[in-house]
Amino acid sequence: MTGQRIATRAAACAAVALLVVTGGTVAQADDDIESLPAEQIADRSRDALLDVGSLHLRARGDLGKNRSPMTVDLSLDRSGNCAGGVDLGEGKGEVEIIKRGDSVWVKPDSDFWENQVPVGGSAFESVLAGRYLKGSASDSRLRPVVDACDLDTFQKLVSDNADSNAGTFTKGKVTTVDGVRTVPVTRTLHGQKLTAYVDTGGEHRPVRITVRGDGADAAVDFSGFDEPVPTATPPAEDTVDVSAVLGRGPAQS
Helix, strand or coil, X not given: CHHHHHHHHHHHHHHHHHHCCCCCCCCCCCCCHHHCCXXXXXXXXXXXXXXXXXXXXXXXXXXXXXXXXXXXXXXXXXXXXXXXXXXXXXXXXXXXXXXXXXXXXXXXXXXXXXXXXXXXXXXXXXXXXXXXEEEEXXXXXXXXXXXXXXXXXXXXXXXXXXXXXXXXXXXXXXXXXXXXXXXXXXXXXXXXXXXXXXXXXCCCCEEEEEEEECCEEEEEEEECCCCCCCCCCCCHHHEEEHHHHHCCCCCCC
């Protein structure tokens, strides 16, 4: 189902926003992070984010040219569990996403079927009748959802693509973001201004990243570090097997 790729794209955009704002230098041992150069603050925030076992990610806004404003709200962990959803904005549809172990549930709303699956969407909606579409994590048709739900995938994007030689860092004045004292570090790259707001206390994790310019106007917030992903899953009577809607396809990715 085409719309299931939305979650992967949004999570990837959040990762890209982080990797182009963080550096690859060696951080100092001094814990007074506010006194460090911008590059080292960015490096600390990257390393701290790579170390977490779970987190809550909320991305909102326009993440690039020719992309509609959307909101992604997901709790995810390294075991591949996640819970949350994607709102495509402007009445284009919402999708609730749950993954627990080897099972995946997705629940698109009426706007999603109408706008994202114009051919056959109404039939799919009729079959589901407000229930969740359920499948196995090994089903290749659900692979985009599975990838978006895996914190390891997200962290690997950050680790593999950080480039300390791309762009120039600047450090801003200390500011408060959602009640957290942060120091902003900014990198301008490819016409976009990317700013990471790094917690001055604790583990110095990024609590917000903003992307501005060249068609982008978005923010990605991080919270719930190392908190467990909600474990509730839909009951059997509220689910329909993926094969009943999409037919029997390849079981393995």
